[in-house]
Amino acid sequence: MRLEAITWERLTDVTADRIAGLTAADGGPWLRVAVDGAPAAPTAELARDLSEALRIRGRPVLVVGSAGFWRPASLRYEYGKRDPDAYYDRWLDTGALWREVFDPLDPGAGGTGRVLPDLWDPVTDRATRSPYAELPRGGVLLLHGALLLGHWFPFDLSVHLRLSPAALARRTEEDDRWTLPAFARYEDEVVPGEAADVVVRMDDPRHPAWHRPEP
Template identity: 70%
Template sequence: MRLEAITWDRLGDLLAERLLDLKPADGSPWPRIAFDGAPAARPGDLARRVSEALRIRGRSSLVVGTEGFLRPASVRLEYGHRDVESYYSGWYDTGALWREVFGPLEAGGDGSVLPDLWDPAADRATRSPKVRLPPGGMLLLHGPFLLRHWFPLDLSVHVALSPGALRRRTPEAEHWTLPAFERYERESDPAGAADVLVRADDPRHPAWGG
């Protein structure tokens, strides 16, 4: 894939323009877009930038982060605070994402999405009210490992970091998670699988293609 240098503002605008014409293949009236990437790549920043660009263009969207769907600490940390396998396969409640986020956006759904489920700091349910997306409104989901779950996505964006950049930009206390991202690269090839690839090794000067 050929990549071109771009600014973050311009990238947000171009992605928003592309999404305006996006039609879900399954007949759903709500396009579902993933912004995949390690926390150090900050895919949520790009999702929020695109959301603002869509708002300016008169389109509704809802930004949902998978950090709001972490499992309770008793489950997430059952094998310790630094268990790589648990982090890779068990930290995020994918069942709840299917049920509370993707389910309501299926063809025939009511568009009422739960924006988050669990507060990991307080380790309790958030009790957030559901948000109803109008027809044509877009789900902008961001988080790590999104392209390994077969979510019903209409477009995927992977914000990539080289191994060196990932290590530099990940806090040292979280370096134990790096093998999980190496495994994700091997097993899922997110850079090749995504519809849009963003290289963010230099956070000031991204490049993109797709």
């Protein structure tokens, strides 16, 4: 894979331009974009910057963090608090994401654009009780978080912030290093560096480089 040096500012602008020019694969009025990466990668920050750039371009945006759709602790920790396979397979409530985020943006399912931005607070381990958000026609969903690819989510564009195994180990907090085998499994099973539409290598976050296949 050939990589090209890029600044975060240019990455944001070029990616926002590409999103603004997309047509949804299902022909619907909403676009769905993933910003995928390990917790050590700035997925939330890039999603925020993209949302601002898209709003300047006249597109309504809803930013959703996947951690707001983690399962309750009783299910996440069923096999212990530091089980990497459970983290990979069970923490993210994919059914809730389909029901509350993707189906409302599916014209074939009678989508209304009425999306739940989060369901569960993993810190308090309680339902968030957030109100539904209305994403107008022509709007863009930006879903950010870890391990988002490989679930058949209907993304119109996916961005993967990639860290080499050594960089990921170096930048992962000590208390979270038990998750590293999950990301090794993700690399083996999903191969996000090939599955994503846009890949950003950020072993040194001050000097990102990217691979952008032509649309």
